[in-house]
Amino acid sequence: MSHSKAATIFNKDEKKVNWHDKALWFVRHKRDKSVHSVEGWENLRNLGQGIKAHMLSNLDNYLIQFEEKALKNGVQVHWAKDGDEHNKIVHSILKEHNAKKVVKSKSMLTEECHLNPFLEADGIEVIDTDLGERIVQLAKEPPSHIVLPAIHKTKEEVDELFQEHLGTKPCGGDPQYLTGEARKHLREKFVNADAAITGVNFAIADTGGFVVCTNEGNADMGAHLAPVHIACMGIEKIIPKQEHLGVFLRLLGRSATGQHITTYSSHFRKPREGAKMHIVIVDNGRTEQLSRPDFRASLQCIRCGACMNTCPIYRRSGGHSYDATIPGPIGSILSPGKDLKKHSSLPFASTLCGSCSDVCPVKIDIHAQLYKWRQIITKEMKQPFVKKVSMEMMGKMFAKPSQFEKVGMVARWSLRNLPKSVINSKPNVWGRERDLPKGPKESFDEWYKNRKKNE
Amino acid sequence: MKIGLFIPCYINQLYPQVGKATLELLEKLDVEVVYPLGQTCCGQPMANSGYERESLGACNNFVEKFKGFDYIVTPSGSCAYHVKKHFDIIPQTAEVIKLRKNVYELCDFILNVLKVKNVGARFPHKIGIHKSCHGLRGLRLGSCSEKVTEEYSYIGELLKEVSGAEIIELSRQDECCGFGGTFAVTEEAISVKMGKDRIQDHLDNGAEVITATDTSCLMHLEGLVTRNNQPLKILHIAEILNSVN
Numbered sequence: 017m018s019h020s021k022a023a024t025i026f027n028k029d030e031k032k033v034n035w036h037d038k039a040l041w042f043v044r045h046k047r048d049k050s051v052h053s054v055e056g057w058e059n060l061r062n063l064g065q066g067i068k069a070h071m072l073s074n075l076d077n078y079l080i081q082f083e084e085k086a087l088k089n090g091v092q093v094h095w096a097k098d099g100d101e102h103n104k105i106v107h108s109i110l111k112e113h114n115a116k117k118v119v120k121s122k123s124m125l126t127e128e129c130h131l132n133p134f135l136e137a138d139g140i141e142v143i144d145t146d147l148g149e150r151i152v153q154l155a156k157e158p159p160s161h162i163v164l165p166a167i168h169k170t171k172e173e174v175d176e177l178f179q180e181h182l183g184t185k186p187c188g189g190d191p192q193y194l195t196g197e198a199r200k201h202l203r204e205k206f207v208n209a210d211a212a213i214t215g216v217n218f219a220i221a222d223t224g225g226f227v228v229c230t231n232e233g234n235a236d237m238g239a240h241l242a243p244v245h246i247a248c249m250g251i252e253k254i255i256p257k258q259e260h261l262g263v264f265l266r267l268l269g270r271s272a273t274g275q276h277i278t279t280y281s282s283h284f285r286k287p288r289e290g291a292k293m294h295i296v297i298v299d300n301g302r303t304e305q306l307s308r309p310d311f312r313a314s315l316q317c318i319r320c321g322a323c324m325n326t327c328p329i330y331r332r333s334g335g336h337s338y339d340a341t342i343p344g345p346i347g348s349i350l351s352p353g354k355d356l357k358k359h360s361s362l363p364f365a366s367t368l369c370g371s372c373s374d375v376c377p378v379k380i381d382i383h384a385q386l387y388k389w390r391q392i393i394t395k396e397m398k399q400p401f402v403k404k405v406s407m408e409m410m411g412k413m414f415a416k417p418s419q420f421e422k423v424g425m426v427a428r429w430s431l432r433n434l435p436k437s438v439i440n441s442k443p444n445v446w447g448r449e450r451d452l453p454k455g456p457k458e459s460f461d462e463w464y465k466n467r468k469k470n471e
Numbered sequence: 472m473k474i475g476l477f478i479p480c481y482i483n484q485l486y487p488q489v490g491k492a493t494l495e496l497l498e499k500l501d502v503e504v505v506y507p508l509g510q511t512c513c514g515q516p517m518a519n520s521g522y523e524r525e526s527l528g529a530c531n532n533f534v535e536k537f538k539g540f541d542y543i544v545t546p547s548g549s550c551a552y553h554v555k556k557h558f559d560i561i562p563q564t565a566e567v568i569k570l571r572k573n574v575y576e577l578c579d580f581i582l583n584v585l586k587v588k589n590v591g592a593r594f595p596h597k598i599g600i601h602k603s604c605h606g607l608r609g610l611r612l613g614s615c616s617e618k619v620t621e622e623y624s625y626i627g628e629l630l631k632e633v634s635g636a637e638i639i640e641l642s643r644q645d646e647c648c649g650f651g652g653t654f655a656v657t658e659e660a661i662s663v664k665m666g667k668d669r670i671q672d673h674l675d676n677g678a679e680v681i682t683a684t685d686t687s688c689l690m691h692l693e694g695l696v697t698r699n700n701q702p703l704k705i706l707h708i709a710e711i712l713n714s715v716n
Contacts, residue, residue, distance in 0.1 A: 020661075329665075407525050
């Protein structure tokens with residue numbers, strides 16, 4: 017389904033749209049307040065962008081350095097060229113340790129690779145331990161936001177979901193009760209887990225360590241209790257030095273939710289005694305994106321979600337309308353690189369207002385990349401006949417002043433003389449909810465010529 | 472100083488009063504303005520829809536009509552931005568480079584080239600400023616709420632000097648109106664919702680008039696205001712700055 021179709025369905029319930037818009041605008045507003053209190057915020061963004069751009073230009077070396085250090089730390093390192101390979105690697109590690117129960121903290125990469133269904137098919141239980149992710153997991157839905165996975169659900173909906181799956185009492189959507197019950201439910205899963213999977217926010221080349229950021233401490237709970245820790249990361253998660261965390265941890269928390277720092281920034285370096293630690297490094301299309309000069313900066317993304325919170329279209333269409341692992345503006349420049357056909361409507365789900373690029377903590381030129389994807393899509397994908405022909409006709413008309421004048425005259429006459437019922441008839445989508453201006457008798461051009469004549 | 476006046480295609484045909492106000496205003500400010508006949512469009516409607524290649528004819532016609540001017544002034548931030556940002560698809564001759572450098576949105580030109588703040592206008596109304604995105608985040612005609620920079624607004628600076636004008640504060644000072652060119656029809660549901668939300672913000676904060684540097688945003692907002700019989704007047708900034716009543 018195209019984005020616009022899904023968005024039209026979402027917009028049938030205007031109250032829900034208003035609620036969704038306000039909830040996310042609140043987060044954007046918190047972000048504004050928080051970044052305005054940082055002296056040199058724009059410098060911090062420049063640094064973030066610079067470090068990431070440098071990393072991408074030297075990615076091969078930093079990855080090798082990271083692997084060497086990690087191996088020295090006693091961590092096992094695996095390389096996966098795509099999602100399938102990633103899933104098989106994780107599966108084989110779990111098999112090796114005879115792990116049947118797995119807890120997993122938030123990882124968009126494992127969503128991207130569809131790890132859960134792969135493991136579940138072999139009878140392995142995978143529990144998402146981030147509260148928002150657990151909610152969407154129970155609802156059998158994908159996350160609708162990368163930082164706030166269940167932002168599309170009201171507390172009343174969560175109440176019903178928990179009654180059904182966790183046996184809670186009806187509570188009218190009382191957040192404290194619901195969180196308490198989720199906590200009890202998840203504690204039991206943590207205690208009994210055979211293995212813990214986490215994502216990686218930053219992997220540090222010069223130490224071989226990595227950092228996982230959560231607000232609930234669920235990554236730590238999993239990794240500290242289970243005998244096996246598997247951390248899954250995309251190749252672009254590398255940063256060159258430990259000291260660079262001082263830039264990124266400050267950018268991430270503020271951009272994501274307006275917090276000065278995420279509640280837990282957990283630093284992992286080596287397995288604790290008697291336990292195992294694995295890192296799976298995944299490409300899955302990233303090298304290809306890196307090879308596209310116009311789009312490589314999209315790999316600088318630190319997954320803060322600020323572009324979603326600020327996007328007036330995302331706020332009013334919901335994350336699911338994008339039908340992609342990463343929704344919103346950043347997803348709309350990443351996804352076409354993976355499957356141009358499936359995601360060809362996404363770069364058009366934007367007014368090119370540019371808010372995403374200005375809010376981005378690592379200064380990705382998101383709206384400029386949306387524009388560039390559009391140029392590619394109209395060439396490589398079959399376009400609706402009406403769109404293609406009207407664009408060709410407009411192009412010809414604007415190349416010839418005399419034609420422009422004639423078409424303008426007819427358009428003005430029609431807008432002036434035709435009844436509204438004809439002007440706003442079905443083919444005119446504009447006219448469904450908006451009037452068109454009344455056609456003036458004289459164009460500016462004609463007025464100017466007459467004025468000249470009478471001078 | 473020779474100034475070429477660029478009147479965007481939709482203003483030429485549908486909102487000639489905006490073109491007239493722009494020309495009269497510039498003449499009042501005592502500059503030599505020429506409106507080159509045979510101009511059409513900057514090519515943006517095709518380019519933003521992914522058909523940059525179909526806009527080559529429009530770009531070439533634009534260059535043909537506007538080469539040789541010291542400045543090109545237009546009552547549209549969006550069109551000025553398009554020439555600056557996207558005229559890289561034609562050969563970069565000295566003429567094209569100069570033209571891209573010297574194309575100005577009207578308020579920017581008055582304030583920063585002519586160095587005039589008070590244009591001698593009178594307009595005793597409560598005004599809500601819609602900060603059109605391409606002007607704001609493309610041409611940087613003002614500070615935007617996302618970035619941590621000093622606050623400024625060219626359109627605001629000019630309006631402040633207009634006798635009787637009262638600028639109202641909005642809850643969301645620079646959210647997009649949802650026009651977005653062909654977006655307005657291809658993503659109709661969201662486009663309309665965004666426009667309605669913007670209008671409500673202006674109404675809630677007591678605006679009598681919504682103004683902007685771009686008639687395209689205003690056409691979208693006006694279409695909704697008219698359809699829904701809302702008590703708001705929609706005027707381009709040139710019409711206010713040219714007003715003496």
